[in-house]
Amino acid sequence: QYPFGYGLSYTTFTQEITASDITLTAHGENSVTVKVTNSGSVAGKDVVQLYMEAPWQSDTDSFGIKGVGLEKSKVVLVAFGKTDKLGTGESQELTLKFDTDDLASYDVFGQGCYVLEKGDYKFNVQADAHHWGDADSDHAPEDSVTVTLDTSYIYKESGSGDGEYAGARGSDKIAAENCMDDVTAGDGCMLDGYLSRADFTSGMKTIMEHTSDEEANEVLDSDIEACINLSGTDTYDYTYETYRDGVKTSFTETIYAHGANMMPYGDKTPDGIDAAGMDFPKWEQTYYVVEGETDSDGLPKIVDTEPSSGSYHKLSCSDMTDVPIDTDAGLAIWDKLAEETTIAEAIEIQGNSGWNVSAVSSVGKEAQKCQDGPGESANGTFAGNTWFPCAVTIAATWNTKLARSEGVAYGHQAILAGVGGAYAPAMNMHRSPFGGRNFEYYSEDGLLAGQIGGSAAAGIQSTGVNVFIKHCSLNDGDTNRGGNTTWASEQAIREIYMRPYEISCKDYVANGIMGSLNRIGMSWFHYGMYTVMMRNEWGWQGYLITDGDGTDGDTYNNPQALLCIGGSILNRGCYINAASTEAAFGVATDYAYAQQCLHDIMRYCLYQYCGSKGVDEEGNVVSGVVGVTSSSSSGSSTGLIVGGVAVVAVAAVAAVFGVNASKKKKAKEEAEKAAKKKAAAKKKAAAQKKKAAPKADDAEQK
Numbered sequence: 001q002y003p004f005g006y007g008l009s010y011t012t013f014t015q016e017i018t019a020s021d022i023t024l025t026a027h028g029e030n031s032v033t034v035k036v037t038n039s040g041s042v043a044g045k046d047v048v049q050l051y052m053e054a055p056w057q058s059d060t061d062s063f064g065i066k067g068v069g070l071e072k073s074k075v076v077l078v079a080f081g082k083t084d085k086l087g088t089g090e091s092q093e094l095t096l097k098f099d100t101d102d103l104a105s106y107d108v109f110g111q112g113c114y115v116l117e118k119g120d121y122k123f124n125v126q127a128d129a130h131h132w133g134d135a136d137s138d139h140a141p142e143d144s145v146t147v148t149l150d151t152s153y154i155y156k157e158s159g160s161g162d163g164e165y166a167g168a169r170g171s172d173k174i175a176a177e178n179c180m181d182d183v184t185a186g187d188g189c190m191l192d193g194y195l196s197r198a199d200f201t202s203g204m205k206t207i208m209e210h211t212s213d214e215e216a217n218e219v220l221d222s223d224i225e226a227c228i229n230l231s232g233t234d235t236y237d238y239t240y241e242t243y244r245d246g247v248k249t250s251f252t253e254t255i256y257a258h259g260a261n262m263m264p265y266g267d268k269t270p271d272g273i274d275a276a277g278m279d280f281p282k283w284e285q286t287y288y289v290v291e292g293e294t295d296s297d298g299l300p301k302i303v304d305t306e307p308s309s310g311s312y313h314k315l316s317c318s319d320m321t322d323v324p325i326d327t328d329a330g331l332a333i334w335d336k337l338a339e340e341t342t343i344a345e346a347i348e349i350q351g352n353s354g355w356n357v358s359a360v361s362s363v364g365k366e367a368q369k370c371q372d373g374p375g376e377s378a379n380g381t382f383a384g385n386t387w388f389p390c391a392v393t394i395a396a397t398w399n400t401k402l403a404r405s406e407g408v409a410y411g412h413q414a415i416l417a418g419v420g421g422a423y424a425p426a427m428n429m430h431r432s433p434f435g436g437r438n439f440e441y442y443s444e445d446g447l448l449a450g451q452i453g454g455s456a457a458a459g460i461q462s463t464g465v466n467v468f469i470k471h472c473s474l475n476d477g478d479t480n481r482g483g484n485t486t487w488a489s490e491q492a493i494r495e496i497y498m499r500p501y502e503i504s505c506k507d508y509v510a511n512g513i514m515g516s517l518n519r520i521g522m523s524w525f526h527y528g529m530y531t532v533m534m535r536n537e538w539g540w541q542g543y544l545i546t547d548g549d550g551t552d553g554d555t556y557n558n559p560q561a562l563l564c565i566g567g568s569i570l571n572r573g574c575y576i577n578a579a580s581t582e583a584a585f586g587v588a589t590d591y592a593y594a595q596q597c598l599h600d601i602m603r604y605c606l607y608q609y610c611g612s613k614g615v616d617e618e619g620n621v622v623s624g625v626v627g628v629t630s631s632s633s634s635g636s637s638t639g640l641i642v643g644g645v646a647v648v649a650v651a652a653v654a655a656v657f658g659v660n661a662s663k664k665k666k667a668k669e670e671a672e673k674a675a676k677k678k679a680a681a682k683k684k685a686a687a688q689k690k691k692a693a694p695k696a697d698d699a700e701q702k
Contacts, residue, residue, distance in 0.1 A: 003051050004445060005077070005128035007396070010090075011040030015048060015142040018093060022147045024100050024121065026166040032145065033095045034125055038086040046083050047398040050074040050096050051126050052103060055119025055198065055277065059152065062161040063110040066246035068198055070107050070117065071491070075124065075132050075446050078103060082399045095589040101169035104155060108491040112178040114155040114169060120612035122146045124334030160245070161681030171506050173539035178244075178490060179271065181251055183521035185240040186487040186579055194406035201680055220485070226483070227255040227522050231267060231554050232584050237555035244629040247583075257585065258556035264594035265586055266577075275593035282600075283346075284362075285339040285510025286290035288422070295559050297329040302336055302430060306568050312556075315340060316608040321624030325541045334611075337363055338603040346598040349605050351559050352576035353545050355567040357421055357605060366629035370468070371417070373424030374440055377410045382417035390424060391453070395442035400455040407459020408617065409607040416467045416575045421466040423514060427453035427500040428475045436478030437471075453500050454508035461511065461613040469504050470514035471547055473497045475527070482517045482549065483524070490571065498529070502538060511542040511608045517549055523559050543568070544607040550574035554584035559575050563588060568602065588672075 004425070013101050019033040028584075034048045054076070057069035064070035078094035086092060101123070106115035124132055124141035133139035152163030154176040159165060168175040178184075181693035185191055195203035227236050239252045253270060267276040284303075290310035293301040300319055315337060317330040323329035341362045348358050359367040372379040376387040386409065388394075394403055405700040407425070414422055426440040427449050435441070442449040459465045474486045474497050488497065504510040513534075520526035525546075534540045551557050559576045575581070576588045588594040 003040055003055040003128045003130040005047075005126070007047070007128075009040075009044050009046070011038055011044045013043040013046040013086075014039050015043075015046070015147055017125060017143040017376040019095075020145045022121075022145065024103075024116070024147055024149045026100055026116075026153045026164070027170040028100050029097055030100060031095050031097045031122060032125075034081075034085050034095050034143070035091055037088070039480065039633070041088055043085055043087045045085055047082070047098065047397075048094050048275045049077060049126050049128070050079040050098075051079045051124045051132065053122040053124060053132060054103070054105070055117050055121065055149075056190075058119040059116045059162055061246070062152070062163065063115055064246065065109050065243055066166045066592055068196070070105055070110060070115065071197055072105055073477055074197075075129060077445055078123070079128070080398055080451075082397070082401075084133075088219075088502065099170060099472060100153075101155065101171065104153065104169065105492040106176075106494045108178060108184055111154050111156070111159060111161050112244060114176055115163070116149065116153040116155075116244065116621065118152040118163070120146055120148050120587070132181035150454065167429045168537075172537050173254065173472060174493070174537055175536045176533070179532035180255065180490040180493060181523070182238065182240055182491070183487060183526065183528075184489045184491075185242045186521075191242060197468070208643075224259075224485075224522060228259045228556075230255065230257050230259070232257060232310050233263075233586065243511065255522065257554070259519065259524070260556075260561040260564070261523045261527035263585060264560055264564065264588040264591045264597075266564075266593070267677040269531075269593075270305060271532050274590070278592040278596055279511050280592045281599040283338070283341065283343050287336045287340060288312045288372060289315050295329065297327070299323055299329055299333060299654050302333055314340050316623050317606065318364060319359075320606075320610045323611070326539060327344050334607060335599075335604050337606055338599050342604050343595065343598065344603045347575055347577060347589075350563060350568045350598060350601050352571070352573050353548075353605075354548065354571040357543075357609070360602070360606070365606060365624075368420030368466070368609070368627065368629055369418055370421035370423060371414070371419045371421050373410070374426045374470075376412040377424075378417035378419050382413070385413045385417060391442045392439060394456070395448055395452045398448070398452075400451055403452045403455040404462075407456035407581055409459075410456070411460040411463030411465040415461070415463060415628050418628055419465065421468060421512065422460055423468045423470060424460070425453045425456045425467070425505065426470050428471050428473065428502070429497050431497065437475070442500070446496045447503070449500035449504025450507075454510065456503050456612050457510045458508040461465060461509070462616045462622055464622060464628070466512050466608050466612065466613070467500060467510055467541075468512040468514040468543075470512050471516040472501050473516060474520060475516040475518060484518045485522060486518045486520055493529070493535075498533065501534075505534070505538055505540045505542065509612060509614045511611065511613060513540075513542060513544050514570065515544065515546050517547045519556070525562055525565045525567055527565050528568065535566065538570050541604060541607050543604045546570045546639050551581035552578040558585070560585050560588050560594070563594060563601075566600050567596055568605070581686070617699075631639055674684070 002136055007136055014037045016035050017032060018035045022030040032050055036046050056072050059067040060067055079098045081094040081096050104116040107115045115217045123145050124127055125143045126141045131139050131141050153166045154161050154163045155165055155166050155169050156177060212321055227238050230236055236255045237252050238255045239250055241248055241250050261270050269275055276321050288303050290301040296302050325334050341360055345360050352358055355370050357368045359365055377385050388406055428441045430438050430441055430444040439589055460467050476486055479513050520529055544567040546569055548570050549557050550559055550571040552574055558581055559574050563576055610625045
C-alpha cells in the first residue's frame with residue numbers, strides 16, 4: 001500500500017530547509033522556506049510536503065482521558081507547495097506558511113476545545129506521510145526543524161487546565177467547544193475505543209477479528225433505538241456517557257421526532273437558547289436607500305420611512321454590492337433585506353430548492369437554475385461541456401492554481417449552460433474504500449482536500465456562479481445511505497471530516513453547502529454540526545441545502561426538522577406547511593423560533609445570490625447581482641458578471657460572451673453611472689406623477 005503523499009517522477013529532486021520563522025505564538029503565523037533542486041536529468045515539478053510531529057502525552061492530567069492523554073497522529077500535514085517547472089540543476093525556494101492555531105488538536109475528552117500541548121514540535125519536509133524515521137533510516141525526512149512550546153494553549157476563555165487560555169482561534173468567531181457529545185458517545189461500542197496510540201497493536205488485533213463479509217453482530221443501544229423511533233411531537237430524555245475533563249460523565253438532552261436535535265415546538269435549543277422566549281421576526285417591511293449617501297460605515301444609507309425629498313428607492317438585491325455580512329452594520333442591512341420578503345416566499349425557498357433557487361420578487365431576486373456536478377458542469381445536459389479529470393486526480397497534482405483554473409473553466413461552462421448554482425465541488429473525505437462516490441472526493445487528508453477543493457470553489461465563484469460544496473459530511477457510502485446512522489468522535493469530525501468544508505468556507509468564501517443523506521449520529525441534520533460549528537463558530541453565512549432528499553409527513557427527513565438548523569430542501573416542493581407535516585408536528589409558523597429560522601434561511605439565500613463571491617483572476621471583487629438568472633416566463637437564461645470575467649446571454653439558440661479584460665473596470669464604471677442616471681430619471685418621473693395624482697400613486701407605493 002502506497003502511503004499518503006507518495007508519488008513518482010521522471011527526475012529526482014533534493015529538498016532542504018533554508019530558513020524558518022516558527023514562534024508558535026497563539027494567533028500568530030509561522031513559515032518554513034524550502035529550497036528544491038532538480039538533481040536529475042529531466043525537467044519537472046516537485047511537491048514540498050511539510051508535516052508536524054506534535055508532542056504526545058505531555059500532560060495526561062489536563063488533556064484527553066486522564067492517564068491516557070489526547071490522541072494524535074504520529075505526523076499531520078500542515079502545509080504544502082508546488083514548484084514551477086525546473087530544468088536540470090535549477091532550484092526554487094518555496095515559503096510555506098501556517099497559523100499556530102491550525103496546529104491545535106481537538107480535545108473532545110479533556111478540555112472540550114482546541115488545545116496545543118506544550119513540548120517539542122518537529123516540522124519535517126517529507127516525501128510522504130511515512131518518511132518520519134530516524135535520520136539514518138530509509139524513511140528519514142528530507143530535512144527538519146524543531147521548536148519547543150513551553151506552555152500549552154487552551155483555546156477557550158477559561159477553565160482549570162494547566163496552560164494559557166487563549167480564547168477562540170484566530171479564524172473562529174467564538175471559541176469552539178463540544179457540541180456533538182451525543183455523536184461521540186456513539187452506539188455504546190465506540191466511546192472508549194479499541195484503537196489507541198497507547199496500545200496500537202492490541203487495537204489492530206481487535207479490528208482484524210472482523211471480516212467484511214460477516215453478518216451484522218452489533219445492535220443499537222436501546223435508548224438510541226427509542227429516540228430514532230420517536231414520532232409526532234413525542235420527546236425523549238436521552239442520557240449518554242462521554243468524557244469531560246478527562247473523566248466519564250453522564251449527560252441528558254431532549255431528543256425529538258426520529259432522532260432530531262430540535263423541532264419548531266422545542267422550548268430550548270441544544271446550545272441553551274430560549275426558543276420559546278424569542279421575538280417573531282419582521283416580514284413585508286419596506287426600507288429605502290437614500291441615493292448618493294452612505295452611513296458612518298461607508299455603507300448605503302438605509303431609512304425606515306419614505307424620505308420627503310431627494311432621490312431614493314426601495315432596498316433591493318441590486319443595492320447589496322460590497323455590503324459585508326461579517327460586520328454588525330453590514331449584517332443589519334442584510335437583515336433588513338430579508339425583512340422585506342414575505343413569509344410565503346421564505347417557505348417557498350426553504351421547501352423548493354431542488355435544481356433551482358426560486359425567485360424572490362419582493363426584493364428583485366430572480367430564479368437560478370442549479371445543476372449537478374462535479375465531474376462536468378451541467379452534468380451532461382449541455383453539449384460541448386468538459387468532463388474534467390476526477391477529484392482524486394486533481395488532488396494528486398497538489399496544485400492549487402490548477403484546481404482554481406479548473407473551477408474557472410467549470411464556471412464559464414456553467415454560464416453557457418444557463419446554470420447559476422453548481423452542485424460542486426465535492427469534498428467529502430475518503431473515510432472508507434467502500435465509498436461509492438470516492439472518485440468525486442479529493443483526499444483522505446482534510447488539509448489537502450480543503451485547499452484543492454476550496455481553490456476549485458473559488459474559481460467557480462470568480463465567474464459569478466454559486467457553489468454548493470458537498471456532501472457535508474461523513475457520507476460513508478451510497479448504498480442505502482438515506483437515513484443511516486453515522487458515528488465518529490467529535491475530534492475526528494473536526495480535524496478530518498469537516499476540515500475541507502471549514503477551509504473552503506473560511507479561506508475561499510464558499511457560499512453554499514449541500515448536506516448528506518445520512519444521519520450524523522441519530523439526527524438527519526445535527527444541530528451541533530450545522531448550527532453551532534458552522535454558523536456560530538465559523539461565522540459562515542452561506543446557503544445550506546440537503547442532498548436530494550426530504551419527505552412530507554411524520555418522517556425523519558421532514559422539512560420542519562431541517563428548518564431548525566437553517567437549511568433548505570433539495571426537492572421540488574417539500575414544505576413545512578404541507579398538510580401531512582402539520583398533522584404530525586403542528587404549524588411551524590406558530591412559533592417564533594421557526595419564523596426566525598425562516599428569516600435566517602432567506603438571508604442566507606439572498607447573500608449567496610448577491611453577496612461577495614470572492615475575487616476574479618485579476619483580483620477584482622465579485623459581488624452584487626451576478627451570475628446566471630432565469631426568467632420563468634420566457635424560459636430563457638441570462639448571465640451578467642459585474643466586475644467579473646464574462647458577460648453572457650443564453651437565449652433560445654444564441655450565446656454571446658466576452659468582455660475584454662482590459663475594459664472591465666471601465667465598463668463597470670459606465671454601467672454604474674448609467675444605472676444611477678436611470679434611477680434618478682425614474683424617481684423624477686415618479687415625483688411628477690405623484691404631484692399630478694397623489695391618491696393613485698399612494699396606492700401604487702403600498
